[in-house]
Amino acid sequence: MKKRDFSTKKSLLILEKIKESLEKLNQKMEVMIELQKHGKTDTENFADITAPLDVMTLLSMPDHLRKTAITVCRLGRATAEEVAQQTKRARAVESAYLNQLVLMGYLKKERQGRKAYFYVDKENKE
Amino acid sequence: MGKIIAIHSYKGGTGKTLFSVNLATTFALKGKKACLLDMDFRAPSLHAIFKVNNVECWLNDYLNGTCTIQKALVDLSEISGGKGKLLVGLANPSTEAIRDMSAKDRKWEMRALGRLLSLRNSVLDEMGMDYLIFDTSPGLQYSSINAIVSADLVFVISTIDASDVQGTKRMLCELYDLFEKKTYIILNKVLMDISSKRGKEELSERLGNTHTLPIFEIVPCFCDILKAGGTYIVAKEKPQHFFSKMLCHMTEKINHL
Ligand SMILES: Nc1ncnc2c1ncn2[C@@H]1O[C@H](COP(=O)(O)OP(=O)(O)OP(=O)(O)O)[C@@H](O)[C@H]1O
Ligand SMILES: [Mg+2]
Numbered sequence: 216m217k218k219r220d221f222s223t224k225k226s227l228l229i230l231e232k233i234k235e236s237l238e239k240l241n242q243k244m245e246v247m248i249e250l251q252k253h254g255k256t257d258t259e260n261f262a263d264i265t266a267p268l269d270v271m272t273l274l275s276m277p278d279h280l281r282k283t284a285i286t287v288c289r290l291g292r293a294t295a296e297e298v299a300q301q302t303k304r305a306r307a308v309e310s311a312y313l314n315q316l317v318l319m320g321y322l323k324k325e326r327q328g329r330k331a332y333f334y335v336d337k338e339n340k341e
Numbered sequence: 342m343g344k345i346i347a348i349h350s351y352k353g354g355t356g357k358t359l360f361s362v363n364l365a366t367t368f369a370l371k372g373k374k375a376c377l378l379d380m381d382f383r384a385p386s387l388h389a390i391f392k393v394n395n396v397e398c399w400l401n402d403y404l405n406g407t408c409t410i411q412k413a414l415v416d417l418s419e420i421s422g423g424k425g426k427l428l429v430g431l432a433n434p435s436t437e438a439i440r441d442m443s444a445k446d447r448k449w450e451m452r453a454l455g456r457l458l459s460l461r462n463s464v465l466d467e468m469g470m471d472y473l474i475f476d477t478s479p480g481l482q483y484s485s486i487n488a489i490v491s492a493d494l495v496f497v498i499s500t501i502d503a504s505d506v507q508g509t510k511r512m513l514c515e516l517y518d519l520f521e522k523k524t525y526i527i528l529n530k531v532l533m534d535i536s537s538k539r540g541k542e543e544l545s546e547r548l549g550n551t552h553t554l555p556i557f558e559i560v561p562c563f564c565d566i567l568k569a570g571g572t573y574i575v576a577k578e579k580p581q582h583f584f585s586k587m588l589c590h591m592t593e594k595i596n597h598l
Contacts, residue, residue, distance in 0.1 A: 267446075268451055269451040270450065270483065270490055273520075274516070278519070281520075282521075285490065288454065288455070288490075291455075335455065337452050
């Protein structure tokens, strides 16, 4: 009885791990599909989808993305480095979140020399 | 460096406008530079309280992007007898303007947020104001949440009504916390005598675990203020009133937040 309990627990754990990995893979695939659809290899000039970054949208976002998004709203235009200084999180982390927000259509990304700037697109493009 | 304060509530009629007006006036009377904005576009009231009817531009125009913030501010510094500065931005009370404001889309609200966020630079840094105060609409309104997101401090005015207390508690964790705002509760129109032990007990019984709530002030219901119904500004006309003294004390406390 005890032994069986142990083995079911173990297999549950393994299943959980597989599920996690699949979810991660799925997320990556979604990003790649989006990129493919738009014939781009980077999130640059990913201008086709735009979604307004209003407060109700901010409210419904996962906490980690909300923090990044609000910081960009406040700064107006910022690099991952500048956002990271405000949020006190790692630059690489902010960079990932910022690119995710670009993919979701909430932010725009623009390169200037070696730096990538993120900003909220306020132009009307309906 | 100035402070931006949003005054909000879950339910209507809790005293937001009374506190906004008297807080701004108290700051001005103390020689500070205060700017007060009527962000209640559904039911504007500052034009009536300050008795201003013709303005060059409304706050609506600023948010629509058709005028600068300077053009939308009325200088009412004379209220402080020349001691301080009081600038007020009024919401357009015409039915047409109210209808127009309620029909804005998400894109407009997003731009309005950008314009409110930029007030830190224009009103505090460039114009050198010490305080920017937003009087808002109750509940989860776009204009109110925009103001909250733009603020440094949020004061939530709540009565001790069960539904108001419950809604306020919910907003603490589902609104202000999500935006990581420093939030303080002002309990208003409290009828218990909190100077007595019995009254205090009665109050905490009503509120439930009070020690977990960030209560900034407990304000009684003043019959004369209720009777006056916003026809005069208490802090200005009755500086010896207990309410005016409470506000003086609150402005001191705000400086240390
Ligand atoms: N502590 C108090 N004692 C007596 N009267 C009060 C007190 N606080 C507020 N009032 C009165 O209650 C009424 C409603 O207050 P007020 O207009 O400030 O509320 P509000 O929250 O701004 O309302 P709304 O949600 O409609 O904007 C006013 O007549 C005001 O004078
Ligand atoms: Mg009001």
